[in-house]
Amino acid sequence: MSRHPAARQRQQRHVHAVLRHIDRHLDQPLDLVALAAVAHVSPFHFHRVFRAWTGENLGDYLSRRRLTLAACWLCNEPAASVLTLALRAGFASGEAFSRAFKARFGLSPSQWRGASAAKRQELRNLDQAAQVALRHDGSVFSDLEPDMHVTLCQRPAVTVAYLRHTGPYGQAIAEFWRDQFVPWLHAQALLPYAKYGIGHDNPQLTDPAQCRYDACVALPPGYAPPADMLTMTIPGGLYAVYDFRGSVPEIAQAWTALFAEWLPASGWGVDARPCFEFYPEDAFFDPATGEFSCQICLAVRPLNS
Incomplete structure (x- = not known):
């Protein structure tokens, strides 16, 4: 990563554009050449630049983002099949999705969907033992407003x-x-x-x-x-x-x-x-x-x- 301030700021803008592009196209194949073009770097240098800014390999980032979205969909869309959500999240098959999902969260997609929110939080495989509660600030979440307008x-x-x-x-x-x-x-x-x-x-x-x-x-x-x-x-x-x-x-x-x-x-x-x-x-x-x-x-x- 360049130490020149102007070059660094320019590269930061380009990497943020790549992350926005990825997040809006997670249900589609993401081509390395196209992502490199968004980042204004060559495909040869893209992986090094991406990891330098995000701390993750591209494949790990894509998998994490897709699985996170799918975990939300499983809870929020009870009528959608696991296969439908797997394909929407960019996985080629239900089997591949289920393996990746269980490796990350410790539950199968069906178990995740059927578990209580507290149980999902307890069992998810994200090394967040200190973050047992559900609020952003770390306090225990309860007493939801029953009639949110x-x-x-x-x-x-x-x-x-x-x-x-x-x-x-x-x-x-x-x-x-x-x-x-x-x-x-x-x-x-x-x-x-x-x-x-x-x-x-x-x-x-x-x-x-x-x-x-x-x-x-x-x-x-x-x-x-x-x-x-x-x-x-x-x-x-x-x-x-x-x-x-x-x-x-x-x-x-x-x-x-x-x-x-x-x-x-x-x-x-x-x-x-x-x-x-x-x-x-x-x-x-x-x-x-x-x-x-x-x-x-x-x-x-x-x-x-």
Whole structure:
């Protein structure tokens, strides 16, 4: 990896573009030549660059992401067959999927689907013994809201600039906003604009050290981002939206409730677009208590009949 700051920033943008491309095409064959083109490197150098930035081989990353998605689908889409979900996750056969799934999570796909959430957490094979609970912040999750008011809405695509945090969610994200993201917004004169928080990985299924989070700000019309600024487009489309107000531990519980309670009973499934928190320009925040408001947005699609 280059030590020159401009070259390093350029390579970081390209690798992030590769990760977005992979996450949105996990149900399709991913060709090395095409991925190298997205990364703006030769196929010969791609694996070295990918591992340098992610800490994983490409094959390991693809397998982890596909299995993580499939684990969510198994819980959220009870009517879909294991084979259907295996093929959607990019596996060539149900047998190959079942072997890989059990090697990672310690349960077969059918056992995973039938187990309670607590049992899945206890038995999954991710070396997270310290992360027994279900909330992002590590506290025990209980008392889900029985009547969450969730609405469906079409959201436009939006171009954002962002900073990335890799590591555990929860309080670490609040500190990332306070210590890095907000000062950066001040420096870029972007503080007044709408903000987004994108957690790319499910912390119940992913090693906390590998969880990726992007703190984003919407770019105003006519804004020309500097060459070293990370930018991307958050896709538009149909989202399920929950209006949240509370604290950092409570938003972790709200995310869990949406996926564990609302989604399976909703008749909708999640697709490959990122889910995010939306903070409008007038979003509430009380620095004295840490209470804040936002919209939790799940990218949804109709379930196959």
